[in-house]
Amino acid sequence: xxxxxxxxxxxxxxxxxxxxxxxxxxxxxxxxxxxxxxxxxxxxxxxxxxxxxxxxxxxxxxxxxxxxxxxxxxxxxxxxxxxxxxxxxxxxxxxxxxxxxxxxxxxxxxxxxxxxxxxxxxxxxxxxxxxxxxxxxxxxxxxxxxxxxxxxxxxxxxxxxxxxxxxxxxxxxxxxxxxxxxxxxxxxxxxxxxxxxxxxxxxxxxxxxxxxxxxxxxxxxxxxxxxxxxxxxxxxxxxxxxxxxxxxxxxxxxxxxxxxxxxxxxxxxxxxxxxxxxxxxxxxxxxxxxxxxxxxxxxxxxxxxxxxxxxxxxxxxxxxxxxxxxxxxxxxxxxxxxxxxxxxxxxxxxxxxxxxxxxxxxxxxxxxxxxxxxxxxxxxxxxxxxxxxxxxxxxxxxxxxxxxxxxxxxxxxxxxxxxxxxxxxxxxxxxxxxxxxxxxxxxxxxxxxxxxxxxxxxxxxxxxxxxxxxxxxxxxxxxxxxxxxxxxxxxxxxxxxxx
Numbered sequence: 001x002x003x004x005x006x007x008x009x010x011x012x013x014x015x016x017x018x019x020x021x022x023x024x025x026x027x028x029x030x031x032x033x034x035x036x037x038x039x040x041x042x043x044x045x046x047x048x049x050x051x052x053x054x055x056x057x058x059x060x061x062x063x064x065x066x067x068x069x070x071x072x073x074x075x076x077x078x079x080x081x082x083x084x085x086x087x088x089x090x091x092x093x094x095x096x097x098x099x100x101x102x103x104x105x106x107x108x109x110x111x112x113x114x115x116x117x118x119x120x121x122x123x124x125x126x127x128x129x130x131x132x133x134x135x136x137x138x139x140x141x142x143x144x145x146x147x148x149x150x151x152x153x154x155x156x157x158x159x160x161x162x163x164x165x166x167x168x169x170x171x172x173x174x175x176x177x178x179x180x181x182x183x184x185x186x187x188x189x190x191x192x193x194x195x196x197x198x199x200x201x202x203x204x205x206x207x208x209x210x211x212x213x214x215x216x217x218x219x220x221x222x223x224x225x226x227x228x229x230x231x232x233x234x235x236x237x238x239x240x241x242x243x244x245x246x247x248x249x250x251x252x253x254x255x256x257x258x259x260x261x262x263x264x265x266x267x268x269x270x271x272x273x274x275x276x277x278x279x280x281x282x283x284x285x286x287x288x289x290x291x292x293x294x295x296x297x298x299x300x301x302x303x304x305x306x307x308x309x310x311x312x313x314x315x316x317x318x319x320x321x322x323x324x325x326x327x328x329x330x331x332x333x334x335x336x337x338x339x340x341x342x343x344x345x346x347x348x349x350x351x352x353x354x355x356x357x358x359x360x361x362x363x364x365x366x367x368x369x370x371x372x373x374x375x376x377x378x379x380x381x382x383x384x385x386x387x388x389x390x391x392x393x394x395x396x397x398x399x400x401x402x403x404x405x406x407x408x409x410x411x412x413x414x415x416x417x418x419x420x421x422x423x424x425x426x427x428x429x430x431x432x433x434x435x436x437x438x439x440x441x442x443x444x445x446x447x448x449x450x451x452x453x454x455x456x457x458x459x460x461x462x463x464x465x466x467x468x469x470x471x472x473x474x475x476x477x478x479x480x481x482x483x484x485x486x487x488x489x490x491x492x493x494x495x496x497x498x499x
Contacts, residue, residue, distance in 0.1 A: 038070040045070075061494060088299050088330035090132075106287055106309050110134050113284045113311060115321045126342060127449075130335045131325050133291065136311070139283030140318025141448070141455045143430075145462055147265040150258050150278040151177065154246050157280075158184045161248040164194040164307065166293050168245040170203040170432075171259035174211045176267070178260050182215055189219035196305065197222040198297055200241045203259070223300040225444075239329055242432050242443040244278075245293050250308025253281050253289040255448045256430050257419045266415070271387070273415025275466070277354070279430045279448055279455075281322060284311030288324035292446050295326070320452030327433065328444035336433050337440040339447065341367055343424045350377040352423040352463050355435035356416070357391045358382045359493075360398065364435075369405035379408045381466055383417040391436070393492040396485075400475040410470040417466070420447075421459065427451045428459040 045066050115137040128134050144150040158165050165188055172178055189195045197215060199207065201224035215222045225241040246254040256278025258264045266274045281289070290307060298304055313319075327335035344351055344367040351371055358380060360368070372378045380402070386392035402409060422429040431447030433439040450456070478486065 041070055043067060088295075088328075090295060090330055106291075106311070109309075109311050110136055110284055110287065113138055113313075127323060127325060127339065130331075130333060130338060131323075133288045133324055133326075135321055135323040136284040136288075137319055137321050138313035139281060139285045139320045139322035139450070139452070140314035140316065141320055141322060141450045141452050142280040143455055143458045143462065144254075144256065144278040144280055146276055147258060147274060150254070150256065150276070151180075151265070153280050154254050155180070155184055157246065157248045157252050157254070158188060161188060161193050163249045164196070164305070166196050166245065166247040166290070166297075166307075168198040168241075168243055168293055168296060169260050170200045170240065170242045170244060171261055172199050172204045172207055172211075173259075173261035174206075174208050175262045177262050177265060178207075178211070181260050182211060185215060185220050186218040189215075194305070195220040196297065198225060198241075198293070198300055199223075200225045202240055203242070221301075221305075223297070225296060226300050238442055240438075240443045241296060242439065243292065243296065243326075243446045244432055245289060245446065247286065247290055247293060250286060250290060250310070251282060251312070253286040255279055255281070255289060255432070255446055257432060264418075271416055275412060275415050275417045275419060277419030277421050277430050277462070279450075281314075281448060281450075283314035283318060283320070283322065285322040285324055285448070287311045289446070289448070292324065292326035296444065318452075320450055320455065322452070323449040325431075325447045325449060326444070327446070329442055330444075334441055336445055336447075337363075340364065340422075340433075340435070340440075343422060343429075344368060344371050344378075347371050347376045347378075347424050349425045350379075350423065352377075352379045352381070352421075353435060354381040354417065354419050354421045354463070354466065356383055356386065356418045356420070357388060357434040357436045357439075358395055358398070359391055359436040361437065365398065365401055368402060368407050372402075372406035378406070379410060379463075379467070381410045381412060381417065381463070381470065384411040384413045384471065385416065387416065390492045390495055393489040394495075396478040396481070396489045397493045399473055399478045403475040409473040410467055411473050412466060412470045414469040421463075423456070423459050423463060426453070426456055428456045430459075 043066070111134060113136045114134050142153070144153055165185065167181070167185065172181070185195045185197060197220055199222075204224070212222055244254075244256060244258060257276045258278050262268060263271050264274055264276060266272065268274075287309060290309075294304055294307065325335065325339055327339070341363065344364070351368075368378055368380075382395060386395075399409060420431055420433055420435075427449060428451075429447050429449040431445060433443070433445040433447055439445050478489065481489075
């Protein structure tokens with residue numbers, strides 16, 4: 001059959017037929033031509049990388065690999081190499097967006113709830129310019145440590161919902177916890193409560209169709225984020241929606257590091273104990289979190305459901321200052337990068353950072369060194385064992401640079417540390433962003449910041465307890481290792497910009 005088809009093609013295109021016959025007789029030349037074509041494609045693609053990749057490290061890494069191993073690097077670049085997410089509408093920024101009228105009313109109401117200038121966290125104005133959202137007073141934040149406390153609070157809030165439930169997770173598994181979420185949403189949907197569920201199709205690639213169909217049959221509107229939507233994104237696998245959000249009735253919101261899976265409750269025997277952090281917030285900041293959820297839903301579904309856009313103070317008279325910072329590859333600036341740089345550079349007393357994936361680039365190394373040199377207590381908390389070997393190996397290479405400036409690095413020993421938290425002076429933050437290139441530039445992330453004394457005190461106690469379960473790392477952990485380990489670690493660090 002193939003022979004017949006080839007004969008027909010050769011009969012239809014005699015010049016091409018002659019070329020095919022010539023190539024068959026000169027196999028060595030054919031291999032040279034193919035190799036030359038691949039290297040030409042690699043060279044042309046490397047020009048695109050140098051012009052388009054956001055960081056010099058990433059551009060260099062891609063350019064070298066594209067010209068050295070074009071047969072592997074060219075398809076990899078066009079799948080993973082881009083850093084701009086096209087087509088996504090940031091409703092806070094777009095004057096023509098469907099949410100525009102509601103956004104204007106919300107902005108007016110939120111501005112009336114801004115804290116007084118003396119109560120604003122340092123640099124709040126800069127963050128507001130980046131996020132297009134204001135800091136507000138009248139909030140209350142509750143720190144949720146580990147999975148049992150987090151999901152108990154989430155399911156209680158879902159049970160109490162009377163109008164709608166908005167849910168968004170990067171990973172959802174069809175396991176005990178995943179089915180518990182499914183049952184909770186099914187019950188609320190059948191009771192007449194509007195339920196919306198958004199998940200990332202790459203993070204939740206193992207979610208079976210039966211799970212989705214079961215929720216849809218119960219009346220839950222469930223969508224995947226659809227990061228490959230649009231012609232420009234069709235072959236892209238590089239962008240992820242890493243946000244974890246639950247909102248009930250526009251009055252309570254949850255944000256943090258937990259996904260939906262039994263491992264997040266420490267029930268996976270291979271992973272063991274799971275250390276994570278979430279927050280529950282009430283007050284006008286909930287509407288800001290809701291804006292972030294709605295932007296993602298609008299991208300996935302092409303619609304904006306009717307939601308509660310009337311901000312109200314937290315029940316019980318909470319008057320904490322809080323701020324919501326969504327970030328992602330559709331932003332005009334690298335919002336997540338700028339936030340962490342600003343936080344480190346503005347610190348006067350302390351910078352404590354917990355991250356499961358700590359792979360800073362040179363600008364962050366310099367910022368951390370400068371903070372430590374000016375007398376700030378800089379501590380980095382990372383897991384002793386990681387689920388990503390490249391990240392784990394590369395983390396050793398930062399130890400000499402950080403230690404010589406006085407930065408402390410601690411390795412958590414009591415399980416897998418997955419929480420993403422930051423404590424800068426008297427302000428705390430909990431969210432979804434890791435301290436790496438992917439969260440800084442490629443993922444959609446969200447961070448909640450708060451200057452509520454009781455919550456900041458609780459975060460300090462949390463960090464202190466975690467440090468007590470950790471071992472202080474030193475430069476010798478890298479410099480005293482065999483040459484092959486140091487080579488592997490350095491190579492892993494070189495790969496960080498393209499991870």
